[in-house]
């Protein structure tokens with residue numbers, strides 16, 4: 095009996111020990127650091143109610159602690175720089191000595207002046223600026239959780255190192271790059287946590303439901319938006335970045351559970367050629383400090399074998415084209431609180447400890463390499479300016495004489511990066527293209543950010559490596575489908591800079607009429623207007639022909655809104671308001687008599703009201719779905735229903751005219767049958783990328799995909815991965831010819847467009863040319879990497895196919911027309927597929 099009680103007791107003690115193994119104290123995290131603390135500074139536990147690592151920090155608690163810290167420490171100030179889509183604050187802590195805080199504005203000014211070539215003499219007397227940012231992927235939470243420890247340590251430590259560090263450094267601590275994602279993930283990990291932590295990877299805790307916490311509210315990967323700056327989180331961040339011009343920026347991530355810890359440099363051959371060599375050398379010098387610290391705490395690590403510094407839209411690469419050093423950290427993820435891994439039991443606190451350690455080793459490196467880094471920054475801009483001098487009085491022009499909005503939106507990106515640009519004095523014709531005043535801008539090449547401008551505007555088709563961690567091209571004027579030229583004389587520019595020219599046109603109705611209104615389809619925000627007209631049960635028709643009325647030519651796709659001599663005032667007011675709100679011009683006409691066709695012609699076709707659903711959920715690419723949701727919700731103000739595939743079998747889908755199926759793994763057979771019936775009864779399915787494979791497999795469409803048979807010759811086992819990798823299209827830009835008379839292309843003013851593609855689905859063109867409204871040209875590569883075999887396959891194939899099935903149709907698209915919110919140039923294709931599908 096006694097024995098049994100003892101055994102039972104021992105059993106409970108051991109269970110308890112196991113549970114406690116993962117509960118840790120501050121000693122655990124700071125084991126390798128000096129532990130003398132100012133006791134007036136609150137520990138994280140005293141505010142958030144648990145030790146760091148015991149639970150996943152929610153964003154609201156994270157902010158609560160940071161605010162308390164700022165209140166109690168003279169080393170810290172906190173600011174809110176804006177809000178996420180879910181209205182969470184985007185805070186930034188500025189951490190430095192009390193003395194530096196007194197002169198913070200002066201220090202900021204002087205530090206920024208380094209980039210202007212001032213301060214060369216006093217360079218070494220200036221503090222270094224280090225921006226430390228965490229968990230841009232919300233379900234890679236060790237970073238944000240470590241930020242609690244880092245902020246506490248910097249506020250409370252009385253060590254000589256910290257004192258000297260704070261005298262010599264301004265630390266910008268961004269505790270959560272992605273508040274909405276962090277909140278979503280912490281909810282998941284905490285609600286599924288067991289009191290007795292369970293390391294079994296099969297536990298629900300480690301298997302998040304769709305779409306997971308990686309992305310922001312609209313399911314964007316925010317670590318791709320540093321260059322396009324389309325999302326509110328990025329806008330706030332880039333603004334701070336440009337205020338301070340940091341010397342080092344760190345980006346703390348997580349990777350697979352079986353991995354160890356990665357710090358940059360990444361794969362050397364994959365560094366972008368515009369990045370100076372010294373940048374990678376300094377990255378390596380900084381890495382020596384991580385090595386030392388990780389050796390001391392006994393944590394495995396590696397570098398140079400994976401990840402790269404190619405795409406400048408990533409946090410760890412963006413600084414490399416801005417005179418700083420970007421550093422990527424990747425920690426093996428426990429994903430929840432504790433998980434079995436190839437390296438034994440991986441606890442959440444251990445992952446946090448590694449992130450904290452890397453943050454401290456970065457600061458040590460910064461303090462010791464301060465002079466090198468300041469000098470590097472100074473020389474980076476000095477060299478940029480000297481190189482740019484060669485292009486004195488030369489500039490880049492871009493614009494669209496039919497669509498001011500897209501022109502403005504590209505210019506906004508320039509302004510966010512503090513790049514100078516000008517309007518043009520009057521209309522110009524340059525290399526056969528007409529650039530209209532107020533619809534075009536010029537960027538002088540001779541300015542300090544010349545390298546960044548290059549990184550945004552260049553087209554590159556030659557590469558050292560054939561593997562890319564992300565896209566290989568992002569040429570912005572191509573993404574916006576704007577007319578542009580890389581070489582124009584700056585004397586066409588207006589005198590004043592970009593300050594006040596970035597407002598959209600006011601728009602409006604040209605005159606009140608009792609006859610009809612006409613709206614051309616080129617402007618970016620016309621879909622918003624059309625949808626609102628249809629929602630108000632007004633009649634709208636689309637023109638299949640070009641025509642002339644009142645001496646003005648109206649292009650294919652012009653929308654006609656007849657008045658019928660009824661409700662003349664209310665119609666005018668409604669349309670005028672709508673046009674003003676959307677910055678669109680609507681023309682009032684008093685006659686139906688046109689040249690070409692008259693307004694009563696059968697070539698004006700009625701557009702019916704649309705009810706749109708977007709398939710989302712398990713198996714659907716959250717990125718592709720999120721891009722579409724974001725486009726309609728935030729730009730066009732068009733409501734679409736997010737239809738979760740989980741509920742599809744029990745949902746009445748007959749009320750939808752249009753269903754958009756983003757790239758996906760397809761649907762189960764019941765749902766496939768249901769969708770097929772819905773199409774046969776008159777529905778329009780718009781299907782993207784991998785969903786085409788589903789459509790073919792379920793006998794909805796026969797695409798005639800081009801197939802490539804490849805046999806590896808002289809490729810050994812070690813080379814196998816690269817061999818296959820080089821056949822992927824990570825993301826590149828291609829040219830296609832368009833048939834402007836086809837309704838799918840209404841609104842495009844040129845005869846060709848640039849498309850973004852990251853798939854290897856090649857559809858053979860139809861033998862009847864009128865069935866190929868968009869066709870890749872003979873030499874389609876505009877920018878980016880594609881293997882020779884794939885390029886051969888791609889030419890003269892089609893990215894879009896229209897198939898009728900009984901009363902309905904499928905519109906299939908192999909490319910991404912809405913890529914990452916900055917591919918403004920092809921958004922119209924999706925819109926046309928929705929509103930004009932009855933016309934083809």
Ligand SMILES: [Zn+2]
Pocket residue numbers: 231234347348
């Ligand atoms: Zn990540």
